[in-house]
Amino acid sequence: MLLKVSDIREFIRLVNETNIHELHIETDELKLLIKKADAPPHVVADGARAHAATGESAAPIAATAAVHGTPAQAVEETGAAAPADSSSAVVKSPMVGTFYRAPAPTAPAYVEVGAKVTEKTVVCIVEAMKLMNEIEADVRGEIVEVLAENGQLVEYGQPLFRVKLA
Numbered sequence: 001m002l003l004k005v006s007d008i009r010e011f012i013r014l015v016n017e018t019n020i021h022e023l024h025i026e027t028d029e030l031k032l033l034i035k036k037a038d039a040p041p042h043v044v045a046d047g048a049r050a051h052a053a054t055g056e057s058a059a060p061i062a063a064t065a066a067v068h069g070t071p072a073q074a075v076e077e078t079g080a081a082a083p084a085d086s087s088s089a090v091v092k093s094p095m096v097g098t099f100y101r102a103p104a105p106t107a108p109a110y111v112e113v114g115a116k117v118t119e120k121t122v123v124c125i126v127e128a129m130k131l132m133n134e135i136e137a138d139v140r141g142e143i144v145e146v147l148a149e150n151g152q153l154v155e156y157g158q159p160l161f162r163v164k165l166a
Contacts, residue, residue, distance in 0.1 A: 003030065007129065014096060020155045023096055025128075089139045090147075091161040093154040097128035101150045109150075111161070115143045123161055126154060141165040 015023050015034050023034040093099070101109040101124055111123045117137040126133050145162035148154055 003032065008032070008034075010129070018096070018153075018155065020096055023156055025095060087165055088144065089141065089163045089165055090159045091123060091135070091137055091139070091163060093126055093148075093156060093158045093160055094135065095126055095128050095133065096156050097126040097133070097154060099148045099150065099152050099154045099160065100125040100127060100132075101146070111137075111143050113143055113146065116166075117141060117143060117163060124148075135160070137161070137163060139163050139165060 011023055011025075011032070011034055014020070015036060021036050023032075025032040101111075103110070103125065110125075111117060111121070117123060118140050119136065119138055121137045122134045123137050123143070124135050126135055141163040143161055144164045147159045147161060154160065
């Protein structure tokens with residue numbers, strides 16, 4: 001996926017016009033990180049390790065991009081993060097976009113409360129720039145709560161589902 005300058009400007013506009021502090025998009029060919037200079041430090045827990053990503057910039061938004069596998073900034077993130085209760089996990093949105101529970105308006109939802117999921121189970125779609133991105137649970141367990149409304153704009157890192165771990 002190659003981005004044009006106009007695409008990057010649109011991402012920057014989205015970040016500026018919302019209360020989003022950071023946008024991170026990563027594909028096989030591209031890594032893009034847009035971060036507001038006044039954003040609080042972002043810490044992502046991954047098992048026993050924690051990684052912090054902070055940005056310092058004089059501009060309102062600092063944008064760094066890497067193309068074809070050259071990392072612009074090393075930031076490790078995970079789609080599901082465990083809350084304080086270790087018997088459950090939260091599936092979070094990996095991007096800014098529109099949350100959809102089903103593949104089509106008339107189709108049934110990917111998952112309902114009580115559904116069993118595995119790491120590869122698709123639980124929803126987040127649409128970003130007219131691309132439909134299937135979001136996987138990344139954990140094994142049972143859906144106990146849907147935390148976003150169908151058709152709602154979701155932010156990067158926003159909780160979408162709570163999963164009771166198996």
